Amino acid sequence: MFTKRLFMTALTATVILSACSGMHHEMAVNETGEKTDLAVMNPFILPPLPGRDTALAGFEVHNMGKSSDRLIAISSPISQRVEIHTHLDEDGVMKMRQVKDGLEIKAGETIALKRGGDHVMVFKTAISETTATVPLTLTFEKSGRITVAATVAHDGQAPAMDHSKMGH
């Protein structure tokens, strides 16, 4: 009986995980030590291209809660100016614009900040070749501030876009 119950518990856990697209999810803890309903996954940062000083960062946020939340700001000790950007089609030309009112994450949904879509711009910065991770602090309307370690994609192989062609 005990064994069977353990098995059922394990089974339930598996089902929950696969419901979240099979990725590893760990609910993030915010700066006041509260466990949130959010998981922040695959945080990365692309160092500036040679001769430039703007980095691009991204991550996914999964909302396991029953109500929506909103990503309203991002900060990092490596820059005074970090912005959330989106792409807009203006008369057939794709342009980047800052998102000023944040990004909503509905209950049960995942948002992705990455190349070619919504993304994070880190201005006037530099990342040394020996730096493995960079702290990013994500501020959410309900969940508060969550800090993650973004992996520095020194090989440029993160889900990246070419900034030199994006007007930065």
Ligand SMILES: [Cu+2]
């Ligand atoms: Cu941008």
